[in-house]
Amino acid sequence: MPAVLEIEGLRKTYKSRRRGTRNALDGFDMRVDAGQVHGFLGPNGSGKTTTLRTLLGLIRPDGGRMALLGHEVPDALPTVAGQVGAIVESPQFFPHFTARDTLSLLAGAGEVPAVRVDEVLELVGLRDRSGERVKTYSLGMKQRLAVASALLKNPKLLILDEPANGLDPGGIREMRTLMRTLAESGMTVVLSSHILGEIQLICDSVTIISLGRRVAFGPVDEVLAQHSSGAVRIRLEAVSDLPVATEALTQAGIRVTGHPDHLMLAGVDKPASVTRLLAEKNLYVSELAPIAVDLESVFLELTATAPVPGQHRQVDESMKVGGTGQPGPAGGGWGA
Amino acid sequence: MSLFRTELRRLSKRRFTRYMTLLGLLVLAAVVVGVFFTNQKIDAGQLARAERQADQQYQEQVRWSEQERVACEQAKTAGTATDGRYPDDCSVITPPPREEIKAEWFLPSTFDFKETFDETLIPFAAILALVGFVIGASFVGAEWSTGGMMNLLLWRPKRLTVLLTKLAALLTGILAVTLPAAVLWFAGFWAVANFRGSTEKMTSGVWQSFMLTGVRGVVLVLVLTTIGFALASLGRHTAMALGGVVAVMVVGQFGLGILLSMASVRFAEAWLLPTYALAWMTKTVTLQDWNSCNATYYGECKPATMDITWQQSSVLLSVGVVVILGAALWAMRRRDIS
Numbered sequence: 181m182p183a184v185l186e187i188e189g190l191r192k193t194y195k196s197r198r199r200g201t202r203n204a205l206d207g208f209d210m211r212v213d214a215g216q217v218h219g220f221l222g223p224n225g226s227g228k229t230t231t232l233r234t235l236l237g238l239i240r241p242d243g244g245r246m247a248l249l250g251h252e253v254p255d256a257l258p259t260v261a262g263q264v265g266a267i268v269e270s271p272q273f274f275p276h277f278t279a280r281d282t283l284s285l286l287a288g289a290g291e292v293p294a295v296r297v298d299e300v301l302e303l304v305g306l307r308d309r310s311g312e313r314v315k316t317y318s319l320g321m322k323q324r325l326a327v328a329s330a331l332l333k334n335p336k337l338l339i340l341d342e343p344a345n346g347l348d349p350g351g352i353r354e355m356r357t358l359m360r361t362l363a364e365s366g367m368t369v370v371l372s373s374h375i376l377g378e379i380q381l382i383c384d385s386v387t388i389i390s391l392g393r394r395v396a397f398g399p400v401d402e403v404l405a406q407h408s409s410g411a412v413r414i415r416l417e418a419v420s421d422l423p424v425a426t427e428a429l430t431q432a433g434i435r436v437t438g439h440p441d442h443l444m445l446a447g448v449d450k451p452a453s454v455t456r457l458l459a460e461k462n463l464y465v466s467e468l469a470p471i472a473v474d475l476e477s478v479f480l481e482l483t484a485t486a487p488v489p490g491q492h493r494q495v496d497e498s499m500k501v502g503g504t505g506q507p508g509p510a511g512g513g514w515g516a
Numbered sequence: 517m518s519l520f521r522t523e524l525r526r527l528s529k530r531r532f533t534r535y536m537t538l539l540g541l542l543v544l545a546a547v548v549v550g551v552f553f554t555n556q557k558i559d560a561g562q563l564a565r566a567e568r569q570a571d572q573q574y575q576e577q578v579r580w581s582e583q584e585r586v587a588c589e590q591a592k593t594a595g596t597a598t599d600g601r602y603p604d605d606c607s608v609i610t611p612p613p614r615e616e617i618k619a620e621w622f623l624p625s626t627f628d629f630k631e632t633f634d635e636t637l638i639p640f641a642a643i644l645a646l647v648g649f650v651i652g653a654s655f656v657g658a659e660w661s662t663g664g665m666m667n668l669l670l671w672r673p674k675r676l677t678v679l680l681t682k683l684a685a686l687l688t689g690i691l692a693v694t695l696p697a698a699v700l701w702f703a704g705f706w707a708v709a710n711f712r713g714s715t716e717k718m719t720s721g722v723w724q725s726f727m728l729t730g731v732r733g734v735v736l737v738l739v740l741t742t743i744g745f746a747l748a749s750l751g752r753h754t755a756m757a758l759g760g761v762v763a764v765m766v767v768g769q770f771g772l773g774i775l776l777s778m779a780s781v782r783f784a785e786a787w788l789l790p791t792y793a794l795a796w797m798t799k800t801v802t803l804q805d806w807n808s809c810n811a812t813y814y815g816e817c818k819p820a821t822m823d824i825t826w827q828q829s830s831v832l833l834s835v836g837v838v839v840i841l842g843a844a845l846w847a848m849r850r851r852d853i854s
Binding site: 236238274277288291329 | 518519521522523525526529530531658659662663664666667668669670671672673674850852853854
């Protein structure tokens, strides 16, 4: 599948006399294939928005290579800008214009047919409120307007930074459906969000960034599988057999955590080996359930941002991977 | 629709643009109306009455000077003329020449188009330049502070093209208001002169002079609009331009003026920007140094002078525009947008 977005070794450094040097992007890599809905995840301050701004020509990179739709950017941005719709960070519009005026002016600047304004207003559910000034809109309505402005060009690549921010539950579901519909129509969607449950539901693939570097990437299932702890919960026919089972499993090299009515096993490659081992000891399993990991737990593990009781994590306290210029544990170079 | 037309549309849609333009035009209209109601057409009867009043004034002066001369001589004879009230030679107490007491002093104000219209072009240019400056600053400043500029650059990633197109649309819009306003200004004062004064002695040379002053006024409006736009773009906020101009006027002009005055610097006004704006409009401003005395052949003391010409002003305005707009373009090209 051809890549519509490629980033290799992207670097951006901010220098300040007071605060010294900070690497916002430290050799970041990313690849998004055509037709996918791709999740772009990272803790606050990890470099997500800097990546998107750099990709869209708003920030000048200090190193690395970027390409959109097969064209090197930022040089070719004027060529590809008409095919890339984007909202970056929170939606920002001139507050005294109506939604229709806002979109109409953007359409004029981009030489998009005026009829497209009505289409996108309908699409994001703002048709009946399009004559009201943007300053009267709620955050969710502004978010819808931002998505409408990004869709105005009917782009091949849609980049949305936190599109569900401020949306009500119905709006979030509508946004999810819209993303899927757009992807099915051939549009590639890059979605940056902190609502990881949504990302897991919507996205085909993900990239996780931490402290300016990629820490994981690939199809969602693969990322989850790669970071599955191999945890298994077992119950035996007789609760009184649990201590014997614990001893047998521990001797076999499996990490066991005891509970009153079940055992939690960690580091189990093949659940069948557990049943075989216990059967040999005449211990019979009544329940064996692999514990599935979700994206949130993988994210927290990879970025080391899980809350710890009694500690107050600071924004930049997250996982940094590899040495200088080294790729992350899940691979480097041009994507998966 | 092109970017230029879109920006022109954006400019005209902004409420601030509409209100400021309306306010500026209302102030200009108020000036014309004010001049209309404070002037009168002079007829022959009023002129004769004024001549009579001038004669009366002259006769009073003659009587008064004669009384004073007599009092002076009496005081001298009595030996009490040492308090400095009277001159040494009482014969110098004489009435002013008759021609020094003018009949115009006793006439109501009248609007002489040939003599006065030139001066009215200064407030015309000043008011529209102020409107242009504020609209220019707000047009791009609000775009930066509300994120509109970033949105636009996602559609048109050529930064300099975007900024210069915005400026071109702004100047076109300001020109579209200034030119008709100038025509109405000419027409308005022509009407005032017709009904409340005189339009006599207008030659083609006078018209040409008025037209050239008008053109310089329009250029001043466009220059200040560009500077307001460039300052706001440089600071990425309307307040940058407005704050900058307040700082320049308060610290750089009033403060500097007081400092130069305290230091008794010769021709202190030559360091102040309004002098150059005035010279641009009036072609020449002559500064006088009252601390110096150049004695004339007749013993009269005349101050030293210094001329500030419109050519010097044009250099200052050009350098100002090039430096400030150049800095704005450089910042637009180089600085990150976040």
